[in-house]
Amino acid sequence: MNKQNRFFRHKGLAGALAVFAVILAVAFAAGYHLPDAAAKKGEKTAVLTETQKQKPQKAAEPAISPEKAKEADCKEPLSLDASKNYHIVIEKKVHRLYLLLGDTVVRSYGCAIGKGGLGQKQRRGDNMTPVGIFTVDEIDDASSWTHDFGDGRGEIAGAYGPWFISLDTEALSGGSWDGIGIHGTHDPQSIGTDASEGCIRLQNKDLQELRSVVKVGTVVEIKD
Numbered sequence: 001m002n003k004q005n006r007f008f009r010h011k012g013l014a015g016a017l018a019v020f021a022v023i024l025a026v027a028f029a030a031g032y033h034l035p036d037a038a039a040k041k042g043e044k045t046a047v048l049t050e051t052q053k054q055k056p057q058k059a060a061e062p063a064i065s066p067e068k069a070k071e072a073d074c075k076e077p078l079s080l081d082a083s084k085n086y087h088i089v090i091e092k093k094v095h096r097l098y099l100l101l102g103d104t105v106v107r108s109y110g111c112a113i114g115k116g117g118l119g120q121k122q123r124r125g126d127n128m129t130p131v132g133i134f135t136v137d138e139i140d141d142a143s144s145w146t147h148d149f150g151d152g153r154g155e156i157a158g159a160y161g162p163w164f165i166s167l168d169t170e171a172l173s174g175g176s177w178d179g180i181g182i183h184g185t186h187d188p189q190s191i192g193t194d195a196s197e198g199c200i201r202l203q204n205k206d207l208q209e210l211r212s213v214v215k216v217g218t219v220v221e222i223k224d
Contacts, residue, residue: 078106080213087219088182088210090200092118092129095192097182097200099210107209112190112201118224124177127197129222130169134180136218137168139211142183149197158186161204163211167220182220183207 078101080086086106089098092113099107114121116128140163147159161184169180184204185191191203200222202210 078104080106080209082213082215084213085218086213088214088221090129090220090222092131092222092224097202097206097210099213107206109202109206109210110191112185112193112195114196114198115194116198117194121172121177121180121198125197129196129198129200130172130180131222131224132169132172133219133221134167134169134172136165136214136216136220138166139214139216140164140166156186158184161185161202161207163207165207165211165214182210 084101086099086101089100090096090111090113091098095111095113097109097111098105099109114127114129116126119128119131121128121130142160142164143158143162145160145164146155146157148155149159163183165182167180167182169178180198182200182202184207185201187195188203190196190201195201
């Protein structure tokens with residue numbers, strides 16, 4: 001091989017190496033990683049994803065915090081003022097009716113709910129207490145009312161206690177059922193259980209106190 005041929009051969013090799021170096025530089029600049037590095041990055045991402053999956057989900061908070069409920073039960077009751085606008089929250093699962101002024105629980109009463117238990121009322125006669133936000137549309141003197149519970153004992157005097165606080169449920173029922181309210185009872189032992197045909201029962205003395213501040217338009221929220 002003469003000198004001229006050797007010169008062109010070396011020049012061609014050098015050019016090829018230069019082109020390869022440029023390709024590598026462009027690849028690294030674009031984010032290319034060596035196989036081992038990519039594998040390690042993939043392992044780290046997989047571990048992170050698995051950790052995120054195992055992260056516990058925050059439980060839904062109850063309508064009334066246990067602290068507020070306990071405080072309302074234990075502390076000296078606040079005096080009630082009929083000129084103020086109270087609202088009511090009922091939690092079916094714990095059989096409690098809370099009377100609130102703003103965010104402050106001022107009374108906490110045990111109650112009975114529908115025999116159907118938790119869930120939404122669907123139709124007349126399903127013994128479910130409806131869930132939703134309602135307003136008081138009527139307050140009736142129920143001291144002379146009777147009711148036949150279908151247990152063979154006939155009409156029971158005092159079945160509703162002294163008052164029937166009627167709730168406007170038409171937006172939920174579409175008019176297919178009604179007659180849901182807060183009332184007293186002839187059976188104090190039923191308080192704290194699923195015992196009614198859909199209404200909310202209170203001890204008669206608690207109902208009397210509640211009646212002193214509830215008015216037409218009072219908001220009542222019922223939750224499971």
